[in-house]
Amino acid sequence: MASARSVSPGAALLRTSRMFSLPQALPQPHREGSFRQSETATEPYPTRQIISTTSLSRRTGDWGLKRPLPLRTTTKTTIPMIKVNQVDSIESVTDFHPATDHGMSLRKFQEMNIPITVPSNKGGMNMPKKSVFEDDFDFTALGQKSGEQATDDMDMRWKFKGPWLAGLTDGEMQKYLETHVRSRRSEFRKFLKGKLAKEINESAAREAKDKGEEAPAAQEVDASKITDVELTNFLRRLRDDRPRLYKLVSQFLDLAPIGPPAHSADMWKKDYTQAPLTLKVGNPYAKEGPPITHPSAGLSYLRTASYLENNPLYGPQAKRAPVEARVVAPRHGNGARGAKLGVGGFVTNVPGGDSTFNMSRVSADIRHERTPGLERLDPSIKGGAKVWVEPLFATVNSKGQTIVTVGETDNKSPDIAKELAGGEALQIEEKPVQRSTHNWPVRSRGRELGASVIGSSRTYGLKPEDLAFEK
Template sequence: MGGRAVSPGGALLRTSRMFSIPKPLPEPPSTNLHIGDHKSATMTRPYPQHQSITSPLASREKGDWGLKRPFPLKSTMATSTPFIRIKQVDTVENVTNFASAADHSLSLEKFQELRVAMSVPFNTDKKSDSSSRTELWHKSVFEEDMDFTDFQRGRGDDRRWKFQGPWLARMTEGEFIEYLNKKVRPKRAHFRTLLKEKLADDITTSQNKTALEAGKAAPAKVEARDISEEQFTDYLRSLRNDRVTLYALVSKFLDLAPLGQPVGIIQTFWSDRDSLAPDSPYGKSGPPPSHPSAGISYLRTGSFMENHPVYGPQGKRTPALARVVYPKAGPMSPKLGVGGFVADAPSGDNEFNPRTYGSRRISPTRSMLNGIMHLDTTTFGGAKAYVEATTANVDPSGKVVLQLRETGPEAQVVARESKGLTEIYHDGPTKSYVPSTPSAPSAQESQRPTRVSNEARLNRVADEILEESSRSDKS
C-alpha cells in the first residue's frame, strides 16, 4: 500500500538533522552486572533514550515547541524546568506524546557543576605497579592513544573503545546462540584460510632462522597451498591447547572486544603482537556502549587549582554536598547521592567507613556520620556530608560510575560560607570591636582602682604643660 507522495523539498527536510528528531535509543537491558535492577515506567533510566527539547519563554507561552502542533500550556508552563522528550510525534489520536525530560537534563547540569574529568577504567590484569599509581593519576578518555576507532593501528588496536564485534559476557544465552549461527559459523572457511597463511609464515620464519644459524642461504618462502592436511591438523590441535594464542587470533578476526587474561592458563606462548588483554582498559569489564566520555564532560584533567576571591588559591576543590541514600550493609559500602548520581562512599578509615578491630575502633577520634550504619529518619532530608568528586567513567551498561574521596575541614567551611551557612572571615580575634553604650558606674565600680594607659597619662601631662605655659604668657 503506497504512502502519500512527498515533494523533494519535504523529503529533504524530513531527513535533515536540523528538522528531524533522532531515533530513541533502545531500552537499557538488564545485565549480570546489575541483577537487582527493577523496571518501572517512572524510574530514571541509566542514560537518556530521547533527545531533550526546550523552548524560549516567548514561544513557550504560545505553546510553540517547534513541532507541527502547539502543546497545552497547563502542562508546559506550570514548571520551572521546561525540558520535554518526544515519545511519538503522531499517535492514533492525532496528538503528540511527550513527557518531562528534567531528570536527565538537570543531572547533566549538576554533573557539569562538579567539574569532573572522565577517565578510562583501570586494568587490574596488569602485573606492573600501576595499581599503586591509580589513586594519584587518572588517564583521560581524550588521550591520543585511547580516543580512536581506527582498526589499522597495529598494537594499539586493543585500546579502542569501539569494536565491530560484541562483548560476549554481556550477551544473553539466546543472543549468543544467534551470534554463533549468523556471524561465526559462516566465517569458518575464511578463518581456516587465515590460519593456513599464518602457519605458512611461521614455518618460513622458522626455516629462515635455522638457515641463518647454520650459515646457509634462506630457503624459498612457504605458501599456504604448500601446507598439507596433516600439518594443518597438527597446528589446529596445538592451538586448542594454547588457548591464549587462540583467543587472540579469534578476537582479532571477529574484531571482538578485548578479552581478559584467561584464568588458570600458563601463558607460555604469549606474543607481543597478538596480545590484546594486557594493554586494554576494557579487558575485564568490557567496553562502554558509547564514547567513554558519554558526552557529559569534556574536561581532559581535574588537575586545576581553584582561586577564592577572599582566601586566594585553595589546596582542595570545592566539595559537593552528598546525601546518604543507602546505609552500610555487611561488606557493601554505603551509597551516596551526588549531583543526581549514586556512588560508593569514599574508601579508607573515615566517617563513611569506620574501621574496627574486634569491638574497638582503630581511630577513636574520628566520628561516624549519621545514616551510615542505619537509615537516618530524624534528619530533615536525610543525613548529608561534603565529599569531593575526583573522576568518573562509564561502565558497559551505560551507567556513570563516580569516584569520591573525603575532603578537608577547611574546604567544608569555605563551602558552607559560600552558601551563607556560616561566617569565618570576621570570626575570632580579627572581628571588629563595636563598643557598647556606656552606662553609669555603680558604687562598687567607682571605688575600684582604674587602670589608665601610659598614653592617656602622657596626654594629661601635655595638656597641663600647655595650659601652664599659656597662663605665664598672659601674665
C-alpha cells in the same frame, strides 16, 4: 502517502539529518531482576534525545516540532526539557514526557568538573587513574602503526564488531553462532591460509638471517599456494595451542577481549635494562566488558584533575570545591552494602580508607554524632541527612552506569563553599608571620594536588621540546 513517495533529494536529506529529525531511540537498559526494580526509577542513561526551548517559545507551545505542545503540561516545570516518544501517534498527537531527570543530572555532573577514567585492572592497588582520552586508550584511527604496536592498539580498543563472549547467555551464544559464525567457515579458512603463509615467510626469513643470507623475495609463499593438506596440519597444531587459536578467532570475528585469570604468571615482568618492575597492562574493559558507548559517555571532556580552583575571596585553593551529598541509605538497615550517597543525581559509596566515614574503632553512637544520619535513619534532620564530600573522578561501566568516586574533604572547604553561595562569612584568625633566618627545604605538593587522576602532556598537544624554557 503520494507526497511521501515523491520526495526530492534535498528534502530526503533534510528529513534524515539531525537538524530536522529526531534520532532513533536506544534500546532499553537490560534488567537483571524485576523483584528489586522500580518502574519510576531513573534509567542509567537516556534513551531518547532531550529537547529544550526558550522561555518565550514555551509560552506559545513552540518546541520546534510540527505542532505546538499543550501549555498546561509544559509550563508547570521549572526547566523546559522534554523527550518525544512519538511525533505522530494514532490519535494525531505528540507523545512526550518530561526529561529533567537526565538533563539535570548532566548539568550537575558538569558542575563538579571531574574527569572520566578507565576502569582499573590492577586489583586493589591504590594507584592514580588515567583518563579515557589518553593516547593509550582513545583510538580515533587505526592502521597508522605497524608491527607489535598496531597489535597492541587493536587489543586496547573499546569498540569491537563482535560481542563480549563472557557476557552472553547460552541462548545468545547459540544465536550468535547461527547468524554470524557458521556461514563464514570458508572465510575463516582463507584467513588461516593468510596467517600460515605469513608464518612460513617469517620462518624462512629468520633462517636466512641466521645463516647470514638475505631471503629472496621470489621464494615468498602466497596464501593462494597453501594446499588443503598444509592447512589441515596447521589446524591440528592450533587445536593443541588453545591460546593462539582463541587469538586468531578473536581477530577474525573482532571479539572483545576477555580478562586473564586473577593470578596469572604473565602479569608481572622484570626488565633489568629499564625499570626494576613493570606491570603488563591489558585491556581495561576485559574484566567487565566493553562499554556500550564511548567511555566518556559525553559527560565530561576533562583529561586530568591536576588543576587549581581560584576562589574570588581567598585565591587559589589546595582542594577543589566540595559538594553536598545526600545520604540515600544509612549504613545500618542497608545490610552489608554500606551507606549510599547521592551526588549530583548519581548514587555512590562513601569515601573509602581511613576517614570519618569509616571509623571501625569508634562506637556507632559517636559516629552518629559526628556524621548525623549516616549510621542510622534520623527523621529529626530537617530536609534529610547531608554530608560534604569532594568529587574525585567517575567511570562508566559496561552497562552504561556512571560510577562516581568521592573523597573526604577538610573542615574549611564546606565553609568556603557556603560563603561563596551567599552564606555566613568565614571567620579566619590571622596569625602573625614568624620570620626565620633558616632556609628550610620546601616540600613539593605535586602528589597532593590532582593525585587521583594523572594525565600526560602529550594529550594536550605538548611535546617535550615545547616544554623547555628559553634561556
